[in-house]
Amino acid sequence: MSEPRPFPYPYRAALAICSDLDETPDRHVYEQIARYLNTTADTAMGRGLGLEVGNTIYFDMPPDQFAYWNTDDAGRELVRALIRSGHIDCFHSFGDLATTRAHAARALDELDRHGCRIEVWIDHARAATNLGADIMCGQGDVPGADAYHSDLTVAFGVGYVWRGRVTSVVGQDVRRRLAGIARRPHLGASVRTLAKEAAKGFLARTGSVKYAMHRDNAVLHDVRLRDGSPVREFLRCNPHWAAVDEGETAEGLAEVVVDPMLDTLVRRGGACVLYTHLGKIEDRSRPFGAATCAALARLAERQQRGELLVTTTRRLLGQRRAAREAQVRLAPADGGLQQVAVAYSGPTADLDGFTVYVADPDRAALAVNGVAAPRVVRNPPDHTGRASIGLPWPRLGYPA
Numbered sequence: 265m266s267e268p269r270p271f272p273y274p275y276r277a278a279l280a281i282c283s284d285l286d287e288t289p290d291r292h293v294y295e296q297i298a299r300y301l302n303t304t305a306d307t308a309m310g311r312g313l314g315l316e317v318g319n320t321i322y323f324d325m326p327p328d329q330f331a332y333w334n335t336d337d338a339g340r341e342l343v344r345a346l347i348r349s350g351h352i353d354c355f356h357s358f359g360d361l362a363t364t365r366a367h368a369a370r371a372l373d374e375l376d377r378h379g380c381r382i383e384v385w386i387d388h389a390r391a392a393t394n395l396g397a398d399i400m401c402g403q404g405d406v407p408g409a410d411a412y413h414s415d416l417t418v419a420f421g422v423g424y425v426w427r428g429r430v431t432s433v434v435g436q437d438v439r440r441r442l443a444g445i446a447r448r449p450h451l452g453a454s455v456r457t458l459a460k461e462a463a464k465g466f467l468a469r470t471g472s473v474k475y476a477m478h479r480d481n482a483v484l485h486d487v488r489l490r491d492g493s494p495v496r497e498f499l500r501c502n503p504h505w506a507a508v509d510e511g512e513t514a515e516g517l518a519e520v521v522v523d524p525m526l527d528t529l530v531r532r533g534g535a536c537v538l539y540t541h542l543g544k545i546e547d548r549s550r551p552f553g554a555a556t557c558a559a560l561a562r563l564a565e566r567q568q569r570g571e572l573l574v575t576t577t578r579r580l581l582g583q584r585r586a587a588r589e590a591q592v593r594l595a596p597a598d599g600g601l602q603q604v605a606v607a608y609s610g611p612t613a614d615l616d617g618f619t620v621y622v623a624d625p626d627r628a629a630l631a632v633n634g635v636a637a638p639r640v641v642r643n644p645p646d647h648t649g650r651a652s653i654g655l656p657w658p659r660l661g662y663p664a
């Protein structure tokens with residue numbers, strides 16, 4: 265019997281701030297936010313938090329919004345550097361003004377030419393290139409439609425898609441529980457939010473396709489796009505008391521990332537892809553106010569305490585995929601050693617931090633797809649009292 269640990273040691277839960285870039289005014293704000301979140305350099309908001317937080321990108325937008333084709337050469341250089349480092353990890357459609365396959369092809373060719381890869385797709389507003397049929401009204405995966413691009417986009421490397429599904433349930437990949445949504449200081453509104461989430465669960469159990477993801481509360485679901493392409497759809501979470509589409513701004517984050525929510529997430533041992541828009545700000549000179557900075561500092565503190573792993577959307581989705589799909593076998597080996605054999609067909613990076621409980625980590629060895637792991641970490645007993653062996657969880661390097 266073998267049991268993988270759900271998250272890298274010592275973490276008990278994991279969270280990705282999954283921010284759509286809507287209304288980000290310019291590259292200065294985009295860059296300030298990335299630097300504050302991901303480095304410990306001095307910024308307009310104070311010393312950076314040293315977290316690991318990605319961002320989204322789109323291409324064809326009205327001129328007042330930051331987007332790849334709108335910004336200047338320095339902005340495009342910045343975007344490409346952050347894609348290469350893993351800090352821009354999601355498309356956010358191709359933008360409001362991208363209406364044809366040619367718009368999509370132009371963006372993909374540009375990234376390809378620069379050796380940039382993005383593997384996650386997130387639908388945006390009512391963009392024609394969206395992939396979601398019901399909630400997001402997209403045409404991007406309908407063969408023959410003007411905006412059809414999903415064959416190109418999937419061939420480019422996109423394997424994860426978000427098509428509008430958001431839950432209020434704190435923590436996915438654990439049993440669905442509605443406790444924690446209704447909150448005493450906001451009883452009226454939060455009970456309405458609870459009722460809506462309960463309705464989604466009821467509809468899911470009675471066969472609704474729209475809310476099927478809410479039923480088993482998993483982050484990932486195997487689906488096919490309308491052109492038949494197999495992809496993994498993911499569920500995002502916004503546990504704001506008022507509604508799944510409230511508090512999804514920089515300021516609103518302060519009402520979402522609060523200690524009761526984080527306590528619940530850690531206690532349940534869940535994963536959370538947090539739905540927000542960090543570019544919706546009040547003050548360009550200081551994008552995040554004091555309350556938002558305090559909320560983000562709570563995340564940094566939880567990570568420091570070894571409770572909560574904070575990472576990018578792409579890395580969290582890969583971690584979740586490996587937790588679901590990797591096969592683990594424990595076998596006795598020479599000299600009384602215990603051999604942990606991991607078999608996984610996805611990208612190697614998905615196994616970053618992959619950890620397996622063993623009787624004695626000092627007498628265990630770990631191999632991936634038949635090859636001895638060059639570096640392993642041996643962990644003392646965690647909060648469950650069990651020791652483990654695993655692969656290291658390297659941090660992303662922020663571009664200089």
Ligand SMILES: [Zn+2]
Binds near residue numbers: 356
């Ligand atoms: Zn959007």
